[in-house]
Amino acid sequence: MLTPQLVTLLSDQALIAIIVVIAAVLVAGTAGLVVSRRRRSQLPQATQPARLDTAEPTVGEDAEEPRDTPTRTLEDTELPAESPAATIEKPESAQGRLVRLRARLARSQGSLGKGLLALLSRDKLDEEAWEDIETTLITADVGVAPTQELVEKLRTRMRVEGVGGAQARDILREELIALVDPSLDRTLKVSRKEMQPAVVMVVGVNGTGKTTTVGKLARVLVAEDKHVVLGAADTFRAAAADQLQTWGDRVGVRTVRGPEGGDPASVAFDSVKQGIEEEADAVLVDTAGRLHTKTGLMDELGKVKRVIEKTAEVDEVLLVIDATTGQNGLTQARVFAEVIDVTGLVLTKLDGTAKGGIVIAVQRELGVPVKLVGLGEGADDMAPFDAEQFVDALLD
CATH class of the missing domain: 3.40.50.300 (P-loop containing nucleotide triphosphate hydrolases)
Structure with a gap:
């Protein structure tokens, strides 16, 4: 028969045992949680979709392809196409340029020649006509001195040779060429010389x-x-x-x-x-x-x-x-x-x-x-x- 003292002793021991069991369970749970966290920290993070504006390679991307994949040689590599070279123009030849420019000059400067020929082709070249010729030349920026020189030569030849019409054109051409002076050296010195440009x-x-x-x-x-x-x-x-x-x-x-x-x-x-x-x-x-x-x-x-x-x-x-x-x-x-x-x-x-x-x-x-x-x-x-x-x- 259990005495009251024995019952009290057994109750205290049971309470202690229960407390110990509860403490053990709490310790075991805490340890498992720590291990679980450590394992998760050691695992690779899940790859997030790369943002288009900050696309950068992430860890492990190069492992998608086996390491024993054969290395590509330069011949196997598809290189980017070269950008097209800048187009270099080919300038027009000197002969073609001269022909075209002469036609353009004739269109723009023809009024000068036509005016002079019209005056020289008159039936009567009086003082008024020669004054008109002088005015035409000066207006065309020939200059006073060259104009006077040209008019004097034209007057002399027209009077001495007594010509008109087509002959007047030939005389005017000859005197204008002489005034422009074809004897001047118009060559451009643009050739390399003595090892220098x-x-x-x-x-x-x-x-x-x-x-x-x-x-x-x-x-x-x-x-x-x-x-x-x-x-x-x-x-x-x-x-x-x-x-x-x-x-x-x-x-x-x-x-x-x-x-x-x-x-x-x-x-x-x-x-x-x-x-x-x-x-x-x-x-x-x-x-x-x-x-x-x-x-x-x-x-x-x-x-x-x-x-x-x-x-x-x-x-x-x-x-x-x-x-x-x-x-x-x-x-x-x-x-x-x-x-x-x-x-x-x-x-x-x-x-x-x-x-x-x-x-x-x-x-x-x-x-x-x-x-x-x-x-x-x-x-x-x-x-x-x-x-x-x-x-x-x-x-x-």
């Missing part, structure tokens, strides 16, 4: 078309299979270097340029140096446009020329004149010739005016030949000047 500087006032002239001249030389380098020494006008480089890229010609607002003489020097390294035939240097009244800017042209000559001789200094400016262009030419040794003239926009007499006036004033003429905005609208073809275009 020919160097051509292009100068003029703002807006005459110097950069365009350099680009068109490059096309003329490329058509003759010459190796050309362009120098963008016009560092003051915005986008001048870009414009010149565009001209060069079209015919596969290198353009040397410097920082905007940089030293033009430095760019010119680097251009010539590059031409020497490439064994080029010619280096064409574009210069900044400047008003002929700005003494400082004009003096800078002399500096550019002197810096170039530390490396190579300057073979040509081409002065670009806008034919539409008439006598103002003549004044510009006179000032440039005083500052730098001009060797040749380029007349641009000759198709936009009936005043072709500027050819005669500027040559007579400077004693320098017109070597190139521009007759339009097309890429190949420039050609060497020919005295006889010019006069024939006037009289056609």
Whole structure:
């Protein structure tokens, strides 16, 4: 029979056993939770779909393919197709250019020749008729002195030879050709010599078309299979270097340029140096446009020329004149010739005016030949000047 003391003792022991069991169960559960967390941390994370804007390779992507996959050789690899090369234009030949430009010149300058022929073909050439002839020539920018010289010769021949009509045209043609002076040396010195390229500087006032002239001249030389380098020494006008480089890229010609607002003489020097390294035939240097009244800017042209000559001789200094400016262009030419040794003239926009007499006036004033003429905005609208073809275009 259990005594009360024994019952109390057994109850205490049972309570203790229950507490121990509960504690054991709690410890075991906690340990299992920790192990479970550790295992989950060691497993690779589930691959999330790559976002399009931040697509990056994730761990394990390279395991999708077995490691024993054969390595591809260069021959087995499909390389990306090469980007198409820039299209290089082929400039028009000199012969085709001359034929087309002569026709264009005849259309734009024909009024001068027609006016003179109409006056010379009159039945009676009195003083009034000769005064009209003088007015026509002066209006066409031939200049006072050349006009008086031409009229005097025409009067003498017409009186002595007593001719008219078709003969009058022949006499006018002969005298105009003599006035334009075909004896002047109009060849461009653009051939490589003594292990150095020919160097051509292009100068003029703002807006005459110097950069365009350099680009068109490059096309003329490329058509003759010459190796050309362009120098963008016009560092003051915005986008001048870009414009010149565009001209060069079209015919596969290198353009040397410097920082905007940089030293033009430095760019010119680097251009010539590059031409020497490439064994080029010619280096064409574009210069900044400047008003002929700005003494400082004009003096800078002399500096550019002197810096170039530390490396190579300057073979040509081409002065670009806008034919539409008439006598103002003549004044510009006179000032440039005083500052730098001009060797040749380029007349641009000759198709936009009936005043072709500027050819005669500027040559007579400077004693320098017109070597190139521009007759339009097309890429190949420039050609060497020919005295006889010019006069024939006037009289056609």
